Amino acid sequence: xxxxxxxxxxxxxxxxxxxxxxxxxxxxxxxxxxxxxxxxxxxxxxxxxxxxxxxxxxxxxxxxxxxxxxxxxxxxxxxxxxxxxxxxxxxxxxxxxxxxxxxxxxxxxxxxxxxx
Numbered sequence: 215x216x217x218x219x220x221x222x223x224x225x226x227x228x229x230x231x232x233x234x235x236x237x238x239x240x241x242x243x244x245x246x247x248x249x250x251x252x253x254x255x256x257x258x259x260x261x262x263x264x265x266x267x268x269x270x271x272x273x274x275x276x277x278x279x280x281x282x283x284x285x286x287x288x289x290x291x292x293x294x295x296x297x298x299x300x301x302x303x304x305x306x307x308x309x310x311x312x313x314x315x316x317x318x319x320x321x322x323x324x325x326x327x328x329x330x
Contacts, residue, residue, distance in 0.1 A: 223300050223309040228253075231308060238317050247297070252306030254286075254299035255316050260329040261292045270294070273322045283311045 226234055235241045240255075247256045261267040267289060274296070278284045286297040298316055300309035 221311070223303055223311055225300070225303050226308050226310065226313065234313055238313060240313070240316050240320065243320065244316055246308070251304070252299060253308050254297045254306065255308055255312050256298075257296045257316070257319070259294045259296070259323060261294070262327055262329070264291055266326050267292045267294060270322055270326060274319055277318055277322075278315065281311065281315065283315055285315065 231246060232241075235244060235246075244255050244257045247254050259270075261270060271287065271289065271294065274285065274287070283298075283300075286299075288295040288297075296319065298308070298312040299306045300312055303309055
């Protein structure tokens with residue numbers, strides 16, 4: 215059952231972040247970006263073609279909408295840059311929902327022949 219539900223976010227302390235990323239199998243594909251007191255998870259992907267890129271982006275957009283957590287997405291033809299952060303935490307911190315969405319995005323990526 216898919217229902218839009220905004221859950222309370224839990225901030226991931228910096229000291230635990232690397233361990234959590236490793237534990238979830240998100241390294242080395244995802245990295246932590248820090249800019250102006252704001253932390254985010256970032257991932258770049260290159261897909262075989264335009265159609266595949268948008269199939270992937272449709273999956274991400276629907277899941278993000280259902281979880282009420284919207285990533286920053288930049289795309290050009292077959293290249294995608296994803297950035298996940300929780301704006302409600304300290305103006306931008308990494309939370310449990312960012313990790314959960316990153317894990318789900320990885321499952322979507324695994325469906326396609328993504329170029330490394």
